[in-house]
Amino acid sequence: MAYYVGIDLGGTNIVAGVVDEHCRILAKAETKTRAPRPAEEICADMAAVYRQAVAAAGLAEGAIDWIGVGSPGVIDKAAGQVELAANLGFQGAPVRQLLQALTGKPVYVDNDANAAAYGEFLAGVGRGADSLVMITIGTGIGGGIILGGKIWSGFRYGGAELGHMVIRTGGRRCTCGREGCMEAYCSATGLIQTTREAMEGAPDSLLWQFGGDLDGVSGRTAFQAADRGDAAAQAVLERYIDDFACGVANVINLLQPEVIAIGGGISREGERLVGPIRERALRVVMSRHSPQNTRILPAALGNDAGIIGAAFLGREGQ
Ligand SMILES: [Zn+2]
Numbered sequence: 001m002a003y004y005v006g007i008d009l010g011g012t013n014i015v016a017g018v019v020d021e022h023c024r025i026l027a028k029a030e031t032k033t034r035a036p037r038p039a040e041e042i043c044a045d046m047a048a049v050y051r052q053a054v055a056a057a058g059l060a061e062g063a064i065d066w067i068g069v070g071s072p073g074v075i076d077k078a079a080g081q082v083e084l085a086a087n088l089g090f091q092g093a094p095v096r097q098l099l100q101a102l103t104g105k106p107v108y109v110d111n112d113a114n115a116a117a118y119g120e121f122l123a124g125v126g127r128g129a130d131s132l133v134m135i136t137i138g139t140g141i142g143g144g145i146i147l148g149g150k151i152w153s154g155f156r157y158g159g160a161e162l163g164h165m166v167i168r169t170g171g172r173r174c175t176c177g178r179e180g181c182m183e184a185y186c187s188a189t190g191l192i193q194t195t196r197e198a199m200e201g202a203p204d205s206l207l208w209q210f211g212g213d214l215d216g217v218s219g220r221t222a223f224q225a226a227d228r229g230d231a232a233a234q235a236v237l238e239r240y241i242d243d244f245a246c247g248v249a250n251v252i253n254l255l256q257p258e259v260i261a262i263g264g265g266i267s268r269e270g271e272r273l274v275g276p277i278r279e280r281a282l283r284v285v286m287s288r289h290s291p292q293n294t295r296i297l298p299a300a301l302g303n304d305a306g307i308i309g310a311a312f313l314g315r316e317g318q
Pocket of ligand 1: 174
């Protein structure tokens with residue numbers, strides 16, 4: 001049996017998992033990232049969590065073939081370097097070089113959204129498929145594209161930024177500087193903003209009961225109030241689903257992957273969210289008359305996708 005370690009390097013936590021060749025996670029260990037900090041310090045913590053996870057799995061370090069890291073930001077995969085990750089404070093951080101020196105293992109590095117997409121492709125809803133696109137709903141929108149078993153991140157690692165496709169020209173200002181990006185509407189942050197705007201126009205809405213006040217609104221507030229038949233909340237979700245379906249239809253028109261996985265916190269709403277997105281997207285795509293089309297599904301692995309995907313970076317495309 002071969003064993004690999006996948007590390008999910010996040011802005012808040014560093015999680016390492018020992019994964020066997022059948023994509024099973026045997027043990028995990030974690031610590032706080034305490035970012036921003038110098039890459040030397042964060043890599044030292046990654047090496048420590050790696051050792052804890054290996055010990056927790058009851059293995060010797062010699063049993064581990066390699067370490068894969070999913071990191072936020074733009075990653076120069078060939079060099080194993082994080083070119084820029086603002087939330088970590090990394091600029092040109094030589095993660096491979098540092099972590100290899102600390103552990104004596106080969107180290108592979110890729111973007112965290114790519115690693116999550118790769119994990120879902122190998123062991124989650126993409127199992128057995130030839131292509132998958134993953135859209136992860138968080139503070140922003142993460143994108144990962146797997147084509148023919150390989151991660152496609154653009155010729156210089158700047159692609160797969162699905163959240164920054166414009167779905168409403170002249171719309172909300174996005175963090176990237178453009179207006180009307182999918183991220184500005186379909187991230188948790190975007191949904192919260194839409195919910196607040198609806199509350200301001202609807203003083204009697206149940207949204208106030210679930211949100212408490214404008215600061216108390218979360219990505220769940222609109223779902224909770226809509227469950228109780230609140231019209232303002234239902235209108236918020238209608239618009240949210242329309243916007244999301246627009247993005248999904250664009251992805252199908254561009255790539256028609258075998259599977260689109262929708263992950264992240266809000267995706268826990270499951271079929272209730274994904275069902276109407278699927279129905280609306282497949283109704284408008286160019287391939288709508290095709291007897292078989294993209295399967296649009298809630299992601300299956302949660303946070304484990306990033307660990308499994310990172311662990312398998314060493315045999316990507318094989
Ligand atoms: Zn944008």
